[in-house]
Every structure is written in C-alpha cells, then in structure tokens.
Amino acid sequence: MDQKLLIELSSDGKNGVRFPACDVEEQKLEDMFPSDYLRKSPPDLPQVSIPEVVRHFVNLSALNHHVDKAMYPLGSCTMKYNPKMNEAVAGMTGFTEIHPLQSPQTVQGALKIYKDVEDFLCAITGMAGFTLQPAAGSHGELTGVMIMRRYHLKKGNQKKIILIPDSAHGTNPASVAIGGYEARQVKSTVEGLVDIEDLKKKLSDEVAGFMLTNPNTVGLFEENVQEISRLIHEVDGLMYMDGANMNALLGIVKTGRAGFDITHLNLHKTFSTPHGGGGPGSGPIGVNEKLLPFLPTPVVREKDGTYFFDWDLPESIGKIHSFWGNYGVILRAWTYIRMLGSEGLKQVSRGAIINANYLKTRLEKVYHLPYTKRPMHECVFSGDRQKAKGARTLDIAKRLLDYGVHAPTVYFPLIVHEALMIEPTETESKASLDYFADVMLKIDQEIDKDPELVTNAPYTTPVSRLDEGKANRELNICWQDMNKGD
Numbered sequence: 001m002d003q004k005l006l007i008e009l010s011s012d013g014k015n016g017v018r019f020p021a022c023d024v025e026e027q028k029l030e031d032m033f034p035s036d037y038l039r040k041s042p043p044d045l046p047q048v049s050i051p052e053v054v055r056h057f058v059n060l061s062a063l064n065h066h067v068d069k070a071m072y073p074l075g076s077c078t079m080k081y082n083p084k085m086n087e088a089v090a091g092m093t094g095f096t097e098i099h100p101l102q103s104p105q106t107v108q109g110a111l112k113i114y115k116d117v118e119d120f121l122c123a124i125t126g127m128a129g130f131t132l133q134p135a136a137g138s139h140g141e142l143t144g145v146m147i148m149r150r151y152h153l154k155k156g157n158q159k160k161i162i163l164i165p166d167s168a169h170g171t172n173p174a175s176v177a178i179g180g181y182e183a184r185q186v187k188s189t190v191e192g193l194v195d196i197e198d199l200k201k202k203l204s205d206e207v208a209g210f211m212l213t214n215p216n217t218v219g220l221f222e223e224n225v226q227e228i229s230r231l232i233h234e235v236d237g238l239m240y241m242d243g244a245n246m247n248a249l250l251g252i253v254k255t256g257r258a259g260f261d262i263t264h265l266n267l268h269k270t271f272s273t274p275h276g277g278g279g280p281g282s283g284p285i286g287v288n289e290k291l292l293p294f295l296p297t298p299v300v301r302e303k304d305g306t307y308f309f310d311w312d313l314p315e316s317i318g319k320i321h322s323f324w325g326n327y328g329v330i331l332r333a334w335t336y337i338r339m340l341g342s343e344g345l346k347q348v349s350r351g352a353i354i355n356a357n358y359l360k361t362r363l364e365k366v367y368h369l370p371y372t373k374r375p376m377h378e379c380v381f382s383g384d385r386q387k388a389k390g391a392r393t394l395d396i397a398k399r400l401l402d403y404g405v406h407a408p409t410v411y412f413p414l415i416v417h418e419a420l421m422i423e424p425t426e427t428e429s430k431a432s433l434d435y436f437a438d439v440m441l442k443i444d445q446e447i448d449k450d451p452e453l454v455t456n457a458p459y460t461t462p463v464s465r466l467d468e469g470k471a472n473r474e475l476n477i478c479w480q481d482m483n484k485g486d
Helices: 050-063 084-090 108-125 137-155 171-178 196-202 225-234 289-294 327-363 384-388 393-402 430-449 451-455 468-473
Strands: 129-131 161-165 182-186 207-213 238-243 262-265 285-287 299-303 306-310 379-382 419-422
Touching (some): 084 327, 108 262, 108 285, 137 238, 137 285, 161 171, 161 196, 182 196, 207 225, 225 238, 285 289, 327 379, 393 419, 393 430
Parallel strands (some): 161 182, 161 207, 238 262
Antiparallel strands (some): 262 285
16 A cells, blocks of 8 residues: 655656657747746656556555445535546537637537526526526625625615524635625524524514525425525515535425525536535526626627627626636536436435435434434434444544445534534445445444444554644645655
8 A cells, every 4th residue: 555656656767758849940948038937957757657657546546435436425515426428528629628718709619508507507496597607615605695795785775694594504604704794693493494583583674685505404404494585585685595405406496486586506516526625616606587687797698599798787796707617517517417307307306315314214223313304315413322432423434434435524514413414315326325324333333342443443544543633733745855855
C-alpha cells in the first residue's frame, strides 16, 4: 500500500510525451516576457514513462472507496452514482471544444440543451421559470435570497428576517446572512417536523420568507407544508424550498403547487453528477410567475427556431456567474433526464424511498430511531445506544471501512445526537442493502463483545486511524525532497 510519488519514480531521460512540431514562427521567451518573469532554472518536474504514470494513478484509485467498488450510503446533497453515459456525452468534442463567449449562432446546440433543461425543470417542479447560473446549492440559496430581497424592495416592504427550521442545512443561515437578512430558527416537533405553533410565534411583518428543506434533513416530508405556506404568505413573505432532497419527490410532488415561490435544485444530486471534493456543482433556482422579472441575466430564449441570450430584464438581480453556469453538469443532467423520461424519474424517487424504508425496518430495533415516521429517501439513526456500550458513531463509521462500505454521514443533522444519516439511493439492490444492514448489526454485536475492536478501527485501509485534530491543525499536503533539503 506504500505508493511512491511520481517524483520518486522519476529518473533523468524518461519521457512520456511527444509534442507536435511547432506550426507558427518561434520566438524567444526573452522577446515575449520581461526577464523578471522568467525562471532561472527549469521546473523540477518528474520524468516518467506513460506506463509508470498509468500504473501510479490506477494503484492510487484502488486505495480509494468509490461507488464502482461498493455501496456509498452517504446522506448528503450529492448523488452517489453517475451513469457512464453521462460522461460519454459530456466528453463529446462538440461540447468540450466550445467557449461561452462564442457567438450564439455558433453554439445553437449547446443553447438548446440549456433551454431544454430549464423547460424540463419547470415541468418537474411546476415552477414558471429557472436560472441555471448558480454553481452549487449554496450559490442557489444566495440567488434565491437575492430574488427575495429584490421582490420586497420593489414592493417597499421593510423586511429583516428569514425563518429557517432548526434542522436546516448549515448553508441556509449563511446564505440568509450574506443576503442581508437575519436568520431566526423555528423549532421542530418531537416528530421531526416544523413546529407550527413556534412558527406562529415567530411571524411578523418583518419576515421576508421561510427557507424549508423538503423532505427535511431527518428524511421526513413536511406534511404541513401548505399550512406553513399560508402563514408565510399572510405576512407577505416568500416560501423558499431547499430542494437538495428533490430526488425523493420526482413525479410525486410539484413544489410549485405546494405553495413555494422559489425552488432550488441540486443538479449534481437529483440529476446525477457527483461533486465530492467541492465541485463542480449546479444549483438552479426556479421561481413562480411573480418573481420571473428578477431572475439573473441573461436568460436563454428561443424565437423562430433560433436560441439567443436575452439581457433585457430591467428588474433582474443581475449576473451571478462568470458565464452561464457549470455547463458540464447541466449537460449531464440533460442526458440523465432524457434517458429516464418522466416515468423513469418517478421510479428513481420510488426506489430511493423503498430502499431507505427497507434499511429503517432492518436496523430500527438495534439502532435508535429518534423520529419514527416513515422517511422518504434517507433515514437518520442515533448511535446513543452504541455509545452507552463503549463505541461512538465515529467509531462505527470507521469500522464500516473494514467491511468495504463507505460510512454514512455522521453527526448531522445537529438535532439528532450521535447522528447516522443513511441514504442508500435507488441504485442499490436488495442484496447490497442486506449486506450493509448485516454489517451494521454485526458491528453492534462487536461493541457488545469487545468495544476496543471498534474504537481502534479501521484495520484494512491504507492508513490506520488518524489523529483528526492534529490532521486538521497541522495539515500538510506538500511533498518535499528531503535529500535535497528543499
């Protein structure tokens, strides 16, 4: 498992590339750049052959856990499976060799796909219009808050507060604050849903809106959503849906009919482009009719079979992306939606719901389930029982790695103590779900017999348990050639 770095494999004279002959007049670097900007010595790059490079990265990839190896039950705003067809389409030269500043006349196919995705999302959600510019879910949240602000400013409303549930995603209050509002928390009931009575106490003419994740972060559908919408609209507030979990509602619920004025989606989850490691993502925002004038510019339009950018939106919040959105993610979403169609998308959500409920049923007698209502796409357990026996949720997550399973999300949502957020997604078979459930039950038995077996895990990974505090405080990802003393 001790993999050498490419620089350690390097030796003088090896070469893995051959550049084509230069087809333009060559110039000296000294004639092109000031001398202060030129290197005094060549960069110390590795000199390696093609087989060495390929083997190096193949061996490294085998050390990582990924969905092509085994189950990935991470509860998050990121899809765990990306159909290979998506990559084939996204890799076509007709898409990879265009530029966002080309004349619209030369990229009509790309603009049609952009417009198609907007139309698809409107049909799926029941919203009147979408912008595909936001580059991630949190960026979408901020865009939604900016649209809220522009709406209230136009009406002359003096709004200062946006309400969020105590189970909200952590980015919600951050987006509210950056958007110039104060975030106020609404309690959850013992069932894990929004406390309507607490909501009523927090309502006033200063409330600009309510940001509601649905299904919420404990995996439950907010069954009182229409009552919540009525209360918010009574004070001229706007309903914002954090649609990070929309993969549970496809073909089942149209958010535009549930009272939401703004709907955010994560294309990188619901429509299958994993963005682990921080990107790329896509967080489109959909709005109802009254908010259409405030969408970011430009908007893609079609007239007489020709697609173009429309910048004539005088009430728009303006441009919120350097170009028009993360097109590669949008393209993958287009491919996914076209492949599945409306019935296929409905099957996605039904499969996710069935899988989550199957795991709930298999594990709830051993792992504590704080909220017992039937979940949607994910179920959130607590590791309190196991902690009382000597092993924390983090220890369970580490031990799962020894069985070839990626850990669920741990310690979120914050309203669940020792949380284990498990999202199997619709792509897992009953056999893989049973394997995961059997491992979870076995780990509980291990804690009964020998807690230290679990608290010292993992044993089979490339590195054993790290000192996480030290790793965070003293992170060093640079390699230094100790022989040279650099």
